[in-house]
Amino acid sequence: MSPTSEKTKESMGVDPFERNWMIFSIGMLVVFFTLVTVAGFALGFQVPGVETKVDPRTVTVDPASPFSEPGLRKVSEGNYEAYVVARTFSYEPREIEVPVGSKVTIYVTSPDVQHGFKVQDTNINMQIVPGQVSKLEYTFDRVGEFPYICTEFCGIGHAAMFGVVKVVQPGEGGDQ
């Protein structure tokens, strides 16, 4: 690392160690970016995207809106849709029960302020914004209780806002 002060012409004056460090840095970032890209677009570990826009003033009361009757709907064997309303300071429904191995498409919206919807120990994590529908798909392949909690400050009762996904053995539990 000798200073190159003997040179008098303008130049970047990059030290060999420094050049190697730059190559390493760029290489590392390219590898990481490739990995998250493959995981996202080829293996399906995706972030939420654009779903429908709604009117937060009517979305939970308009009979044509699926959010007027929040809850779990069976689409076919092992396939479900869950419509969840996040409002200050609770979720509707408070409990979602599915047999293990079910693929659930979760739709969440808010009629009031912003909320979060994070299902513990899963990759489900969404910002809930009034006027928008947040959507993610997930296959619950472990039996157990997975609380969903509000992760965005929504007012004085924020800390008490949660619900639970119950993943049960087929045939056990409630009305599925």
Add this chain to the structure above:
Amino acid sequence: MTVSDVKVGYELTTKEKRFIGWHILVAVLALLIGSLMGPLQSFEFSGLNLYRYLEPILQDYYQGLTLHGVLNALVWTTFFIVGFTNLTTIKGLGRPLSHPLVNKIGFWTMLTGLVMTAVPLLLGEATVLYTFYPPLEASWAFYLGLTLVVVGSWIEGYGFFLTYRGWRKDNPGVRSPFIAFAGVLNMAMWQIATLGIAVEILTMLLPWSVGLIDATDPELARTYFWFTGHPLVYFWLLPAYISWYAMLPKQAGGKLFSDSLARLAFWLFLLVSIPVGFHHQFVDPGIPEGWKWIHAGLTYAVFFPSMLTAFTVIASLEHAAKQRGGKGLVGWIRALPWSDPSVSAQLLAGILFMFGGIGGLVNASYNINTVIHNTAWVPGHFHLTVATAVTLSFIGISYWLVPHLSGRKLWKPKWAVIQTWTWFVGMIIFSNAMHVLGLLGAPRRTPLGQAPYVPEEWAGHLLRVSIGGGILFIAVIMYVWTMYKTVRGPKVDPSEVPEVPIAESMRHPQLTPAWLDTFKPWLIGAIVLILVAYGPQLFEQISNISLNSPGIGP
């Protein structure tokens, strides 16, 4: 080509010192008041809710959290940075501000804005946290006050630009002195970056809070906010980098390793720190995956100049340590002047920043972000970045700056060294516990002592948050006390007052290529990149604006 030396001989006038001192005073007071909330929040995590004893001064956890965020992350930083940039501009260029009245107007605008923001905050009419996401609605005075703080910082920026332009005119072909160049660059980046919240507040939140429109579009507001929200962290960080690049090596007895690479890093920050905001919105609805992915890539790009910084700063320090007789692959670290509190503060800040950088890369990583988004990991992360890399560096800077401005000696330097280590230890405990809690799924912005879903296994980590928070609070009090005792101490002979440390470059700066010292192409590049990365999606959201979300008080 003439090779002229950087003029560092200019002595600040008493008036200039006092003007900068006012910025630092407001900053330190904001840090003090904001940090009073710290233990209230961290103790709550292990079930000790002190807020109930504080009514009617403070109503609840969230009001304290809003004060903590606004005062520490926005006010302490902005006032310190603008004050420090006055110093780097004047001292770097070796001349007074060309239009000191402009800067004076800027400062008073900022201060007016601060008071206007503080009133509703303290009255509990702006408990919306420092991201103020609508439709949670604050008093109009909160939005207007924040706007004035930003506008005031713009006006002070104009003062720096005019001074820089004057110097340029008088010194054609001469490389601008690094600290002045870098400070002006940061303020230029800030002007572009703050257009996001300026548009958010002026077109949506302010008219809404005074009743001109009855509803907002919360997703569009988020997009505007994060246009500013990420470059904001670079606005905080770059002044610390100025010190690490161009002051710390001098304090350690060495030189800046590479003037040209230092400038390249700063230009890259100007270029890529703005078009990255969607990486804060990875889990948002209403934004296509493709745009989020592009911003993830650009966020990775902004990691590159930080890697350059790591190299140049460490190389400069190693060179300095070896001048002092340090030996070995890592053994030289011991030869650095750790007994200088300004140096130890910045070295410790740099060490923790490495972990902040690694965590930041996780946050930027698109789908991996879903693991930690809105969890305690995130405040754990930014307590390493803004609350340590930036804040502990600013503390280190003030250990020479405040004596320099006040014509006094630092009160008990050994005590100040202990202060920096106290911060370091407190932050390791606090931040590690927050990161772990985040990975376990603990939400951020939540009084976890009251949350019904908290499992037993979090208890140990929650306790560590409380312990770390308590230690950090002691460190803040030690710092403010040191500052107080310093300025209350006796005036000393000018020869005993610390000088502004400005490191020479190992190569003469005149050897740095001219394209690394000219603003126009880089500014055009930054704007083009913003238009490409933000234009289409912003156009989409603005043309489909739905003002249908009425306000709700917190």
